[in-house]
Amino acid sequence: MSIRTYHPRGGRLSGRHHDALDRLHDVYGLAVAELPTPLDLAALFGRTAPVVLEIGFGMGDATAAMAAADPGRDYLVVEVHTPGIANLLSLLERDGLTNVRVAVGDALDLARRCLPEESLDAVHAFFPDPWPKSRHHKRRLIQPTHVALLRSRLRRGGRLHCATDWAPYAKVMLEVLTADPELVNTHDGYAPRPAYRPETKFERRGVRAGRPAIDLIFERR
């Protein structure tokens, strides 16, 4: 079995979140383990539009805001953390969003098994777990083999956008992304924060602790 990039963690569900999972999983949700190979993205969203894959959306606030501001693209978003999944489902219902589908499971499994090559317009990995201890670096999402997989799912000209508040990880991200032969940096080094990426609670906490966010935006050749 491959090494996971996440910690299985619990977290209590509020009554509202229980209710959201019960009612809304069948409307917006999909279980990665049960998905076919390949997944028909046009059938999933009911239209043919550019698709963004977001890996690890956390509580989903930024996802809901981005999808609402970007109705011309569809968002396939993936997470393993149940309270976050429930929260995003409730936000999708609250905001009446139709361009988001919530995949429950491992994003790398989803990309490897279900997503055809060149099927994505963008991949977003915002604040992936930094795994700061050296013995855990093997769990990092941004490492050469995972990047090669994700990049292969991007269309030519499609973008891989990462953000982190962990400066040593940003440095490694820059090295790994720059070393990929089919990715080109859209900026000289780090990118300025793009207006389309909403600030999350998680990010504000980092800023208060003296760890501003760093963006990296690469394009597939």
Ligand SMILES: C[S@@+](CC[C@H](N)C(=O)[O-])C[C@H]1O[C@@H](n2cnc3c(N)ncnc32)[C@H](O)[C@@H]1O
């Ligand atoms: C540090 S949090 C950041 C959440 C969010 N993007 C934000 O900015 O607040 C990273 C998230 O990625 C999720 N994650 C890590 N590896 C994943 C994987 N392979 N598939 C799906 N989710 C993953 C974790 O469960 C966690 O919720």
